[in-house]
Amino acid sequence: DQFLRVDALTKSFGTNQVVKGVSFGFGKGEFISLLGPSGCGKTTILRMIAGFETPTTGTIRVAGEDITHLRPNQRKLGMVFQAYALFPNLTVGDNIGFGLKVAGMGREERRARVEEMLRLIGLPGFEKRYPYEMSGGQQQRVALARAIAPKPRLLLLDEPLSALDAKIRVSLRGEIRAIQQDLGITTVFVTHDQEEAMSISDRIVVMNAGHIEQMGSAHEIYNRPQTRFVATFVGQLNTLPAATFGPDRAIRPELVSLAPRPETDMTLTGTVADVGFLGSVLRLRVDVEGAPISIDTFNGHAPPPQRGDTVTLHLARKDVLALGA
Numbered sequence: 001d002q003f004l005r006v007d008a009l010t011k012s013f014g015t016n017q018v019v020k021g022v023s024f025g026f027g028k029g030e031f032i033s034l035l036g037p038s039g040c041g042k043t044t045i046l047r048m049i050a051g052f053e054t055p056t057t058g059t060i061r062v063a064g065e066d067i068t069h070l071r072p073n074q075r076k077l078g079m080v081f082q083a084y085a086l087f088p089n090l091t092v093g094d095n096i097g098f099g100l101k102v103a104g105m106g107r108e109e110r111r112a113r114v115e116e117m118l119r120l121i122g123l124p125g126f127e128k129r130y131p132y133e134m135s136g137g138q139q140q141r142v143a144l145a146r147a148i149a150p151k152p153r154l155l156l157l158d159e160p161l162s163a164l165d166a167k168i169r170v171s172l173r174g175e176i177r178a179i180q181q182d183l184g185i186t187t188v189f190v191t192h193d194q195e196e197a198m199s200i201s202d203r204i205v206v207m208n209a210g211h212i213e214q215m216g217s218a219h220e221i222y223n224r225p226q227t228r229f230v231a232t233f234v235g236q237l238n239t240l241p242a243a244t245f246g247p248d249r250a251i252r253p254e255l256v257s258l259a260p261r262p263e264t265d266m267t268l269t270g271t272v273a274d275v276g277f278l279g280s281v282l283r284l285r286v287d288v289e290g291a292p293i294s295i296d297t298f299n300g301h302a303p304p305p306q307r308g309d310t311v312t313l314h315l316a317r318k319d320v321l322a323l324g325a
């Protein structure tokens with residue numbers, strides 16, 4: 001389970017340590033996301049894996065081989081950046097074939113591989129186009145094809161969707177995931193978008209200020225966050241009244257309901273302070289012992305609660321999160 005292994009990795013720029021002892025290991029074929037707020041060190045870690053930055057300390061291994069000090073072109077990795085990194089003066093075909101040509105692949109074999117890649121990304125027949133003739137989403141597909149054409153052993157993606165608009169972003173992330181699973185290529189995907197990370201990843205590394213807060217599947221990260229930072233970064237959180245629950249106890253809004261559910265085993269009484277309309281759901285704010293509790297209820301719940309109503313909230317003890325600092 002150690003196809004990609006990073007140990008005690010640090011990076012300082014001058015006196016500023018931006019990566020503070022990061023270690024993780026992942027299996028072949030896994031889709032891993034580095035998730036965290038802007039500035040937490042995600043790109044720096046990716047660039048160290050790629051060989052564009054030298055670690056201050058620590059090691060990086062791929063398939064058991066120490067690659068920490070190899071040059072980028074010796075690492076057999078493919079990389080896609082945020083946006084518009086295609087060679088603007090080359091056709092789509094020449095962009096995708098670039099790495100193949102550098103590797104010495106002959107013209108015919110190259111042409112066949114480019115064609116195969118264009119089919120894979122859903123752009124057959126686009127060989128002769130230029131980047132400026134295509135949408136941002138199409139360009140990012142081509143960038144992906146260019147990265148995977150030489151069959152790299154690792155695919156590194158640095159916020160490849162963040163410059164695209166919301167609809168394209170969601171459809172393209174599904175395509176990336178499908179292609180990745182198709183090829184079985186081990187992938188490290190950097191994003192600051194928690195929904196993106198949760199929807200696409202086998203495992204997520206949640207980062208904060210240069211260190212790892214938690215690693216796990218989307219389910220583990222969302223349902224069993226180990227720190228308040230993780231819990232609030234990947235979702236909404238209600239802090240429960242300390243008088244009843246003790247300090248640092250919290251629950252997700254969607255796990256508090258106005259009606260009992262099979263798993264609920266306790267109730268709280270409160271007063272509706274606000275009703276927010278979010279389309280498919282209503283988000284109520286209910287004051288319970290002075291603590292504001294947000295809860296989500298399906299729009300269409302009849303009759304909808306009103307401000308000032310006294311309501312009973314149902315929740316399950318097992319859903320209460322105990323969070324450290």
Ligand code: ADP
Pocket residue numbers: 013018036037038039040041042043044045
């Ligand atoms: P992220 O990708 O999570 O947004 P980065 O890895 O780009 O974060 O940056 C982490 C920190 O390192 C930031 O504070 C950034 O300003 C700093 N940093 C990144 N690259 C350099 C550099 N070449 N020189 C100095 N500081 C840098």
Ligand code: MG
Pocket residue numbers: 042043044
């Ligand atoms: Mg970045």
